[in-house]
Amino acid sequence: MLVDACLLDDPKWYAPLAKALAPRPGERILDCGPGSALRALYCADRFPDSQFVAVEFNRRRVTKAFKRASSMNLSNYKAMTFEDARRTPFGAAYFDKAMLVLNLHGLGPEDKTKNLRELRRILRRGGIVLAADIDQPKASREDVILRLTQLFYGAEATKSHTSGMWPKYLTEAGFTGVRRLSEHPIWIGRMALIRSRKQ
Numbered sequence: 001m002l003v004d005a006c007l008l009d010d011p012k013w014y015a016p017l018a019k020a021l022a023p024r025p026g027e028r029i030l031d032c033g034p035g036s037a038l039r040a041l042y043c044a045d046r047f048p049d050s051q052f053v054a055v056e057f058n059r060r061r062v063t064k065a066f067k068r069a070s071s072m073n074l075s076n077y078k079a080m081t082f083e084d085a086r087r088t089p090f091g092a093a094y095f096d097k098a099m100l101v102l103n104l105h106g107l108g109p110e111d112k113t114k115n116l117r118e119l120r121r122i123l124r125r126g127g128i129v130l131a132a133d134i135d136q137p138k139a140s141r142e143d144v145i146l147r148l149t150q151l152f153y154g155a156e157a158t159k160s161h162t163s164g165m166w167p168k169y170l171t172e173a174g175f176t177g178v179r180r181l182s183e184h185p186i187w188i189g190r191m192a193l194i195r196s197r198k199q
Helices: 002-008 011-021 036-046 059-072 109-122 144-153 155-162 168-172
Strands: 028-032 051-055 077-080 095-101 123-134 176-186 189-197
Touching (some): 011 095, 011 123, 011 176, 011 189, 036 051, 036 077, 059 077, 095 109, 109 168, 144 155, 144 189
Parallel strands (some): 028 051, 028 095, 051 077, 095 123
Antiparallel strands (some): 123 189, 176 189
16 A cells, blocks of 8 residues: 555654564564564564564565565564454464554544454553554645545544544553654654553
8 A cells, every 4th residue: 555655664653663662571562554574573583582473464575574584583473464453363362562553544433443452352451552653744745645545545534543533542442541652754644653551
């Protein structure tokens, strides 16, 4: 998807995401969304004592990342793809932390909540979610990504991103302590990094 590619190619928000993730030895961490196969590969190489699982909807990215992981001898990395994030192959409380990157802006309100509830199910109690997605524009040209997204997914999907209210879906799905960690102007859009917890 062109919209995701525009944002994934800009590394400004990567460093705050990695800093907020702060992987600890033994933790199982999920990375879900466009680019997750390569992003989790980078994390697995950098934090060898933590386990990383990537869920990527682009099969070519998964194949590419799997080959690279094999050549790097990474035993703490796994990448997979499946069609519906509302039904994952993971058991309850399987993960300690999760990164949800550019996963919500293309979903209608009901599917946003359903996906986040499934994420809550597979996180342990006290588990952390870091969500990074398109946010309310605050300068000229920062609305271009949102206008493109609206063309692809419709006004209902993008409405809460245009207003900056999309983090409310984390609260509706049962997460607590929802707060903005940072905001980043990204070329023709704006990204926000949100932290929340499963109580």
